[in-house]
Every structure is written in structure tokens, then in C-alpha cells.
Amino acid sequence: MSLLRITPSVHSSVSSRLLRLSIFLLLSLPDTKGKAxxxxxxxxxxxxxxxxxxxxxxxxxxxxxxxxxxxxxxxxxxxxxxxxxxxxxxxxxxxxxxxxxxxxxxxxxxxxxxxxxxxxxxxxxxxxxxxxxxxxxxxxxxxxxxxxxxxxxxxxxxxxxxxxxxxxxxxxxxxxxxxxxxxMPWLSHYVISLFTFLAATVACLFLYCARRPRVPDSSTRRRRQIKADVNKAIGQLRLQVLKEGDKELDPDENNCVVCFDIYKPQDVVRILTCKHFFHKACIDPWLLAHRTCPICKCDILKT
Ligand SMILES: [Zn+2]
Ligand SMILES: [Zn+2]
Structure with a gap:
């Protein structure tokens, strides 16, 4: 919230600077008596x-x-x-x-x-x-x-x-x-004033852009939070290295529904809370994108 409070003050200081420069420019404009x-x-x-x-x-x-x-x-x-x-x-x-x-x-x-x-x-x-x-x-x-x-x-x-x-x-x-x-001395004065004004405006805008805090909007913050929660949930899911004799290696019973490949010894699989398991390399990106088991649709954040 402290970041949010900075924005209006920077805004008002930029505005007041531009206002002061505008007044200076107006005052420096030639009057009708400006003689050549x-x-x-x-x-x-x-x-x-x-x-x-x-x-x-x-x-x-x-x-x-x-x-x-x-x-x-x-x-x-x-x-x-x-x-x-x-x-x-x-x-x-x-x-x-x-x-x-x-x-x-x-x-x-x-x-x-x-x-x-x-x-x-x-x-x-x-x-x-x-x-x-x-x-x-x-x-x-x-x-x-x-x-x-x-x-x-x-x-x-x-x-x-x-x-x-x-x-x-x-x-x-x-x-x-x-x-x-x-x-026309007033004309050169006017041109100098105009250039000063433009340069100051550009400088103020540059400073404003440089100092403007990057405040993410609420939907961006929510998406980031969910991504972090999903990462955390994936990290908590159990991993297993398959070896000869494991029932998971039965090709008639199991294959990875993400890559449709059968499991082989030494494959690393991740086991979800619903007990469905998949290649780690296949399921991790899937979960990051979908959050749910590809077979039973259970949400890893809710279980
Ligand atoms: Zn796979
Ligand atoms: Zn499942």
C-alpha cells in the first residue's frame, strides 16, 4: 500500500512542475508592444x-x-x-x-x-x-x-x-x-522558452516513468499467487523411481496418459493425491498449466 501512495504524489509534483513551467512560458510570451x-x-x-x-x-x-x-x-x-x-x-x-x-x-x-x-x-x-x-x-x-x-x-x-x-x-x-x-529579441526569447518547456516536459515524463512503482493489478497478483501455490503443491507430491518388478511397469495396466508411453525401469514418476501417477517430466508441466489430474480431474490445490 505504501507503493500505491507514492503514485499520486509523483503525479502532483510532475503536474505542479508542468504548471509552473506553463506559467513561466505564458509570462515570457511577448506582449503586443514587443517591438522589432x-x-x-x-x-x-x-x-x-x-x-x-x-x-x-x-x-x-x-x-x-x-x-x-x-x-x-x-x-x-x-x-x-x-x-x-x-x-x-x-x-x-x-x-x-x-x-x-x-x-x-x-x-x-x-x-x-x-x-x-x-x-x-x-x-x-x-x-x-x-x-x-x-x-x-x-x-x-x-x-x-x-x-x-x-x-x-x-x-x-x-x-x-x-x-x-x-x-x-x-x-x-x-x-x-x-x-x-x-x-525580434522577444521571438528568440520565446523560442528559447518553448525549448526549455519541451525539454523540461520530456525530462519530467522520463523521471515520472523511471520512478513510477510497478504496482501489479489484482488479477495479476492472484495469478502469481496461484502459480506459487501450484508449484508448492507439486513439490509436495511424492516421486518414485520405477524398478524391475514394480506393478506400475505392467504395460497392460498402465501407461502415461500425457505421453502415451509405457513405463520402464528407472523412469521417475510423480504420484498424485488421487493415486494416479505419470512421468514426472510429463505431469509437472501439465499440472502447472491445468492444476488437475489428467485422468480424474482432481484439483491438486484442493486435495
Ligand atoms: Zn509420460
Ligand atoms: Zn487422478
């Missing part, structure tokens, strides 16, 4: 000596409120000691010959909306914000509500500083920002 992230390809061109260097890379991401448009221009820094363009009076040292220009601004000091607006008011055609020092190449889609008319992308700190140092040295840098690929 658009990468920005920055085609950077600058001249060093007589050499024109051009590099194309997926260097940034578009801001959440940026138009997804191609924009190009010469890259211009905020004037003064501060590169964050938080001061509304910030000027940009725009070259005379440039028709279109992009502001390169450091993250921090004020909101993205604020600094993008400062550059937009000064006539920038696009804004490139580079991340905090120490963040390497990490980027994320900026939130900058209220600046929907100007392209704004974020690039990594290392790329930002590289451009900053070039421009500070007087190098004329132009950039073409192009719309790259769309990423």
Missing part, C-alpha cells in the same frame, strides 16, 4: 593623407522613435568641452561645404529626446549617439519620443570614440546610415 529592433549599417568614409578609407559595418541600431530611412552627411561634433549636447545653446562645428550633416553625440547628461532635439534644431539631418564609456560595442534601441522626424541611431562607445578622435584631428568623415536587418 532594426540594425543600422554605417558606411563610414574618411580621408587619411591621400588615401580614402571606407568601411561598412552593422554598427548600430535605430532608435525606437526614429524613421527607418537612409540618411547621409558629414559627421559633426558639438562645440565646447562637452560632447553630450544637453545644453540647448550647443553649437555644431559644421563645415561650410556640407549640405547634409549628422551630429555625433555622447550618451548621458540628459534624455535622448533632449539631445536629439538640440541637434535637430541646429539643422542636423540625423543624430548618432554613442554609448557610455566602458560599454564596449554594446548598443540598444533608444527611446526618444517627440523626435519622430529625424533619424537617430545608437552606436557603441568604441566606434563613437574612434569617430570622435578622427574628427577632433580634423579628418573629414562622412557616413551613410542605411536600414539593416530586423531583429
Amino acid at each position: 529592433i532594426w540594425t543600422a549599417h554605417l558606411n563610414i568614409t574618411f580621408q587619411v593623407g591621400n588615401q580614402i578609407i571606407s568601411e561598412l559595418g552593422e554598427s548600430g541600431v535605430f532608435g525606437n522613435h526614429s524613421p527607418l530611412e537612409r540618411v547621409s552627411g558629414v559627421v559633426v561634433l558639438p562645440e565646447g568641452w562637452n560632447q553630450n549636447a544637453c545644453n540647448p545653446m550647443t553649437n555644431f562645428s559644421r563645415p561650410e561645404r556640407a549640405d547634409s550633416w549628422l551630429a555625433l553625440i555622447e550618451r548621458g547628461g540628459c534624455t535622448f529626446t533632449h539631445k536629439i532635439n538640440v541637434a535637430a534644431e541646429k539643422g542636423a539631418n540625423g543624430v548618432i549617439v554613442y554609448n557610455y564609456p566602458g560599454t564596449g560595442n554594446r548598443v540598444f534601441p533608444m527611446s526618444h519620443q517627440g523626435t519622430e522626424n529625424i533619424v537617430a541611431v545608437m552606436i557603441g562607445n568604441l566606434k563613437g570614440l574612434e569617430l570622435l578622435h578622427l574628427i577632433q584631428k580634423g579628418v573629414y568623415v562622412t557616413i551613410i546610415i542605411e536600414v539593416g536587418r530586423m531583429h
Whole structure:
């Protein structure tokens, strides 16, 4: 009975685990605001000596409120000691010959909306914000509500500083920002969650099957018990080795009704409680299958 009590508890623990995983999966589903992230390809061109260097890379991401448009221009820094363009009076040292220009601004000091607006008011055609020092190449889609008319992308700190140092040295840098690929971070999160859920389900089922006690049903247990009783009863029946002169050897009187053979000296016979006897090798399997004497049908478990 103790085995029987294990089954429901294993059942309930498996169920509760699956339930918890289902809730986790549901919580990890994307909400309707789940936004795609658009990468920005920055085609950077600058001249060093007589050499024109051009590099194309997926260097940034578009801001959440940026138009997804191609924009190009010469890259211009905020004037003064501060590169964050938080001061509304910030000027940009725009070259005379440039028709279109992009502001390169450091993250921090004020909101993205604020600094993008400062550059937009000064006539920038696009804004490139580079991340905090120490963040390497990490980027994320900026939130900058209220600046929907100007392209704004974020690039990594290392790329930002590289451009900053070039421009500070007087190098004329132009950039073409192009719309790259769309990423759905919530989608990959969803797929990972789904795989985790499936793997956990399979693992739980495997564990459940492995730990499930093999409880035989009542009819199986009864059959086993009868078989054991029959074996025991057979073992208690008398055996005899026939020898010359035994009356059992009279072929007119006796032969084994299981194999229809006559008895010979040295044959081992089993004598049932009804006094009928048979070859041991013949009657033992018969009794295991039928429990009764082949001649008079007496039940060996009842006598
Ligand atoms: Zn026989
Ligand atoms: Zn009999």
C-alpha cells in the first residue's frame, strides 16, 4: 500500500512542475508592444593623407522613435568641452561645404529626446549617439519620443570614440546610415522558452516513468499467487523411481496418459493425491498449466 501512495504524489509534483513551467512560458510570451529592433549599417568614409578609407559595418541600431530611412552627411561634433549636447545653446562645428550633416553625440547628461532635439534644431539631418564609456560595442534601441522626424541611431562607445578622435584631428568623415536587418529579441526569447518547456516536459515524463512503482493489478497478483501455490503443491507430491518388478511397469495396466508411453525401469514418476501417477517430466508441466489430474480431474490445490 505504501507503493500505491507514492503514485499520486509523483503525479502532483510532475503536474505542479508542468504548471509552473506553463506559467513561466505564458509570462515570457511577448506582449503586443514587443517591438522589432532594426540594425543600422554605417558606411563610414574618411580621408587619411591621400588615401580614402571606407568601411561598412552593422554598427548600430535605430532608435525606437526614429524613421527607418537612409540618411547621409558629414559627421559633426558639438562645440565646447562637452560632447553630450544637453545644453540647448550647443553649437555644431559644421563645415561650410556640407549640405547634409549628422551630429555625433555622447550618451548621458540628459534624455535622448533632449539631445536629439538640440541637434535637430541646429539643422542636423540625423543624430548618432554613442554609448557610455566602458560599454564596449554594446548598443540598444533608444527611446526618444517627440523626435519622430529625424533619424537617430545608437552606436557603441568604441566606434563613437574612434569617430570622435578622427574628427577632433580634423579628418573629414562622412557616413551613410542605411536600414539593416530586423531583429525580434522577444521571438528568440520565446523560442528559447518553448525549448526549455519541451525539454523540461520530456525530462519530467522520463523521471515520472523511471520512478513510477510497478504496482501489479489484482488479477495479476492472484495469478502469481496461484502459480506459487501450484508449484508448492507439486513439490509436495511424492516421486518414485520405477524398478524391475514394480506393478506400475505392467504395460497392460498402465501407461502415461500425457505421453502415451509405457513405463520402464528407472523412469521417475510423480504420484498424485488421487493415486494416479505419470512421468514426472510429463505431469509437472501439465499440472502447472491445468492444476488437475489428467485422468480424474482432481484439483491438486484442493486435495
Ligand atoms: Zn509420460
Ligand atoms: Zn487422478
